[in-house]
Amino acid sequence: MSGDYSETQVIVVGAGPVGLLLAGELRLAGTDVVVLDKLTAPTTESRASTLHSRTMEILDTRGLLDGLGDIPNDPSGHFGGIPFDLALPGPYPGQWKVAQTRLEEVLGQWAADLGADIRRGHELTSLTETGDLVTAEARGPDGTVSTVRAAYAVGCDGEHSAVRRLGGFEFPGTGAERELLRADVAGIDIPGRRFERLEGGLAIAARRPDGVTRVMVHEFGARPRPGAPSFEEVADTWKRITGEDIGGGTPLWVNSFGDASRQAASYRKGRLLLAGDAAHQQMPIGGQALNLGLQDAFNLGWKLAAVVSGHGGEALLDSYHEERHAVGRAVQANIRTQALLLLGGPEVDAIREVFAELTGHEDVRTHLAGMITGLDVRHGAGSQDPAAGLRVPQAGAVGEEGGTTVFELLRPGRGLLLLAPGDEARREELRAAAAPWRDRVRIATAAGADGEAGPAALLVRPDGHVAWSDGTPDTAPGEDLTAALERWFGPAALRPPRQAAPREAVRVTPVTAAREVRGGGTDRLAGRTALVTGSSRGMGRAAAIRLAEEGALVAVHYTSDGAAAEEVVASVEKDGGRAFAIRAELGVPGDVESLFGALEADLLERTGSTDLHILVNNAGVMGGVGPADITPDQFDRIFAVNAKAPFFLIQRALRNMPDGGRIINISSGLTRFANPDEIAYAMSKGALEQLALHYAKALGPRGITINSVAPGITRNGNPVFDIPEAVEQMASLSAFNRVGEPEDVADVVAFLATDEARWITGSFVDATGGTLLG
Template identity: 75%
Template sequence: MPGPFTETQVIVVGAGPVGLMLAGELRLAGADVVVLERLTAPTTESRASTLHARTVEILDGRGLLEPLGDVPNDPRGHFGGIPLDLTLPSSHPGQWKVPQTRIEELLGRWAADLGADVRRGHELTGLTASRDHVEVEAVTAGGATVRLRAGYVVGCDGEDSTVRRLGGFDFPGTDAVRELLRADVSGIEIPDRRFQRLEGGLAIAARRPDGVTRVMVHEFGAVPRRGQPRFADVADAWKRVTGEDIGGGTPLWVNSFGDASRQVTAYRRDRVLLAGDAAHRQMPIGGQALNLGLQDAVNLGWKLAAQVRGHAPEGLLDSYHAERHPVGRRVLDNIRSQALLLLGGPEVEAVREVLAELTGGEDARRHLAAMVSGLDVRHDVGPGDHPLLGRRLPHWELATGEGRVTTAELLRTGHGLLLLLPGARERLEELRTAAAPWAERVRTVTARPVPGGQEAPDTAALLVRPDGHVVWADGDPAGTGVTAALNRWFGAGRRADGPAARKDRAPAWTATRAPATKWRTDMGRLTGKTALVTGSSRGMGRAAALRLAADGALVAVHYTSNEEAAAEVVELIEKDGGRAFTVRAELGVPGDVHELFLGLEEGLRERTGGTDLNILVNNAGVMGGVKPEETTPEKFDRVFAVNARAPFFLIQRALKNMPDGGRIINISSGLTRFANPDEIAYAMSKGAVEQLALHFAKYLGPRGITVNSVAPGITRNDNPVFQIPEAVEQMSGLSAFGRVGEPEDVADVVAFLASDDARWITGSFVDATGGTLLG
């Protein structure tokens, strides 16, 4: 196809629940995605309305249940119309009634908030795959032709998938021989019916709280009609089967579905993949079709993101077909069985009676319930005999450094999870060290069971994929080691021997030097928090970034020009098992805050799935260093632009991202209390910074956000003066402790103010000069 093209990493075709779920998963894992949807607006037709336990667990693992509010739950389901108790060990047993329109709305907002580019009114008309990319062509609702190029295309465009057709996928199976008519009708009064088998057919009716009744009817022996049914067809069939007249009602939606059963032979053809009904067609009995598709998307999303971001191990993307094709085949088989039981005439009654007797036994009930709900899925993830290997991570309530959490909450970042439980106590450091090279992709959490929790973990340590499936268990004699499992599922880790830590330039002879700080990496008091430290590629900012990361925070290391130094800080943090990323922006120039937050939000979104910023440290600054008579207006303005204006507007912008209870720490200077004529402009700018703390503290108090100023004194930095023994000795004499300050001295104060221990301190001036201001 001729250009020009819109470039992205993944194109998803179809903005139904499956396509939107996949788009959100891709963005959560840091991949760029464009979604093309033929419809100009979300459909108002709620075809599906049932979520099963495994799907609800997945939504919980992405933090998507709370927005749904109170959802009706029913422990009862059915198998081919035969009542079936679906209660099984799960955080959300049974089935949950959520209209498909509500699911689409929820997933659409989630994907968009994560940065997915959803383009409605774009109908796919062409697709060409080459060795290293895919090109697609679409026609907009206005008739314009647009072209896009991506690394991969995924068809989530339903049972009549254009991607499947254009991609040349084989789609074997059987066509429908029976159909079920369906309509949502207002203005009728009929009894509720749950799979009522009458002489002439099957009747189902359920009245919703809004007064609308969903009716479904099948006449025994009737064959599928061509085209979509009219409401008159539904009303006539309903009257023949039940004797009731619903023709006076108002139809809101009418359709039919048959018992066709088809599945593509391959879910992937090179750079084109399929998910949901594009990959398999089945009768949506018991809501299994929607649930199957959503689970396809969650299995694929993190794998495809790893592929396009360049760290997928060999074969990871192929595991999508290897895992989901057998699951899809099994679901299609059970749906075909149910269709026969549900829509068959008198000839199936004997089979129904036998099956009803069998489901009265616990083993048969649990087997069918697990199959329908998706709780029995077990993937082949490699050697090992542990009972959890390949299965979903169970629902446990655990105590961690973040407080009391569930296993679902631990998966919400979309990262892998190395869960260290009490049985791994003797191997904690060994396992942490082994996982450190994968810190950007795998989160390591130490936890213990909460007394009285639903289930106690009977294992020492588990490695869990982003989709919630266990791929390694400690102590499994038939399994592999954790490093092999990390390599297999998360690709090669970062080398532990990356750029070396900067050697301190201070000479070894300095007797007054403070002892090196030993970071307490097991504190975890900031675990789950995010922090931005401006000017953190060197000096006090560098030390503050290292300390906050050691306390558990995900740290954005800001720099202006020295990318190598900033990357080195990130390497040091990750080497110690922490998490960090760099963000570049020049402060004190037009557009500085906007540029910084573009990079910050992108980095946060890739690593946390959101853009919350809990801690802001305004550290970046420039010195004056000139005599008063030599200070030019340009120099003065530059000092104030970086030291005072930038912190003000950084706070202003950060408040859009900062949850209640956040922390803002501004680095001031002892020079606001100690005279140095060569730094008048600098001291004035830092005095302005102290006013930020005073006034913002009052303003933000109702939100529980604290704002404080930290004033360092003479602190060792890259200034050549610290290489002169006589100068260091003279400066040391100004401190009550007889030495110059180290960046770590200030970093410890910053870490304290960032913690919950400092929740009752705000608007303060913290003297961190080592007693230099005592006189």
């Protein structure tokens, strides 16, 4: 049976931790993603339970640690069952115990909140690549086959990956020669065992707080069995090795894993990519397999999103294979060594003794700990730059006003230019060099520690690895930095933002002393700042340009089309104005703080203040679905973007807005003119008008005005405006016998933003060209 057809930008196959982290990373960057998983519900089997230091840093970088609750920490780890101290310098030393089920829950909620389309119970059955598209077919729970098309597809679907098989990836390596049986058992009481080597084999037992005991057992010389083991087989083997009878317990989960070691020859094949166990199969000793996969996803997500958005090219996407294949190869080598030490019989005892002695040497311990925790990873180790490829150091607070960590600065998923205190002239040179990338790279100043020496600046990728360091002060200003920015963040904006000349701070008052009323484009908004949401096109674009013509510094907000936003900035600057682009997805959790985090950083750099004088709530989505067909998800999305986001944007903006500020909400003539196909949209805009009405009274004492502007039929790039007959019919609804232009609405917005409109608040401004006259 045939089912739905849909399009997206990236298909992720597999809704385990790796696939969910990748989906969240893509959505954080504004990339549309569909996740397909053959399971109808998340698994209840907690296969892995260990997170290492680098993975903890990654989760902190995206603000996900709080959701995991109080995580037990164990500073000691092991290498092939030989215990040693894993702790290394950093915020998360040792290993951390988190059930895979809990990790999946947190990552799944995060990805869904960001707007990922997670389709459970959809098994991939076909995958084809044609030209610039990947087409996937998946069988749903009811047997219906649905089709999804995208620019790229990523297999995060485990060691038996359908993407790897259907995509024809080579998967060389060796099969399993040994296996470890494993079971979670309730109702048994046996001694705890940590890698206890007995005469006939290896036994491990650990009782969880809920009373369930995880047992793992290997019988020396035993070969892997075909298929999954039964609990009886696990209990029989346990009894032979330990003499203990666990057969009366209740098995909650039984499986086995072997020491197979395989790695895809390439992690990328055209528009198909692999991550996690789909890319590499290894024995999950010490939790390294899960951590390796999560780190794959973190490396790939921002790169793939950059390519989809047009900021990155083939070389950036190829760097995913180059970097992660080398890491995977190194991890597999250490796991094969550990498997031999762990599961080998008496013949490896002498080797184990030597290893145990070596771990007592600090340099050996440090080397092994870095290898297991992922803290020793350096991408592009052949670089002459001593810092390039390393994790960014966590040396104290950063930020223009202090008190912010590097992890927090990286949370929006953008790059970071981190400037060290010191040579102010050099810092300004670097700021100027990075200015054309401000939509993709945040700039901050480190609060360096006393006596600490290091590079004057670090360019940090969204995954927390250093892309460039300023270790050569005699280099021409910005020369090497520019090359690094182009390599990792794509071409510069069409035109770099001009540095604003110092201005005297403008404090807008409720009633300004008599001033000359001037025409448009005469700096009536000089010294003020404005944010226009959804301003990469249409009415928002026109409003941003118009406010800049009046002298305002304008933040051009966009969701996904960064190129269009930069074109607006370039247009403003070509005419002598000032603007910059910022990205944030609206209508999703964390949207307002993400937007204002970027906005405040940019305002501070350009003006020395985070004051926002003008807010234009223009971003919105229409429904286009009749009342009988609209779904709850569609309804919620319309209200989230059109009503909820403006409410909380205003709430947040008032912390930055001086007295006498201006708030302008773009409503719609459809709140007064019936269109059955846009009932939900009209309802959301009606809520927006109520927001202005009631807020006006609350903000009056501060001289802040808030008004609703209601456009009518306005040319917006829709193909219908290319049909003369349709335009003629739409024009007939206006008193002026024409359709509206974005500039018609922008002029109204500009007027309401000026002092001349100081006596207008809480109003509904009909900007429909007389369409509502009847």
